[in-house]
Amino acid sequence: MLHELGMKYKTDKAYDHKFCDFYGENLPKNIKTVWEVGVFDGASLNMWAEYYPTAEIVGFDIEDKSQLKLLPNCKTELLDQGDLDMLKKLGERKCIDLIVDDGSHIIDHQIMTFETLFTSLSSGGKYILEDLHTSTPFFKGYNYKNGKGALEYLYNLMQGYLPTGYPGQYRTNEIVPEIKSVIMLSNFRNDNLGRSITSIITHK
Secondary structure: OHHHHHHHHOOHHHHOOOOHHHHHHHOOOOOOEEEEEOOOOOHHHHHHHHHOOOOEEEEEEOOOOOOOOOOOOEEEEEOOOOOHHHHHHHOOOOOEEEEEEOOOOOHHHHHHHHHHHHHHEEEEEEEEEOOHHHHOOOOOOOOOHHHOOHHHHHHHHHOOOOOOOOOOOOOHHHHHHHEEEEEEEEEEOOOOOOEEEEEEEEEO
């Protein structure tokens, strides 16, 4: 059903990356609050809003997106992922069931946003970090040496290692004990990026 809604609203989560079946299989149905970082045209916000009709859906973006036509249970707020103070202020809110980072795709921002907002999740809450192919040399914006991208950061967590020396990390020791599981999906794409990669990290 989530894939069909993604196609209906024309979000690339469905038609390009093909993440939606994976999400449908791994996300709970009784979600009350969804945060998505990165709004673009609002397509995925509307997808989440119809899939979770009783949930509050909040989209965060560095640009004002208040003019978008969104379903009644959606709203948008301003957020600069590169501003740690703004992230920390947002992170004071708690008991969020699902957080999706589909924002800047800048490695510093991905890791810093994860380490700041993960503790806002409710017990059993899910954190999705999308488009991890941006951490590979196939992606033209990737410029960190020695594999220090968000993808490798999560691989370290999956393998039981403490990530060190990654851009954007600042309180990894506090976050690791809160993680229950990390699962990842890699899809072939129809362009020269090779794969689309997403991950779901579950809070204890």
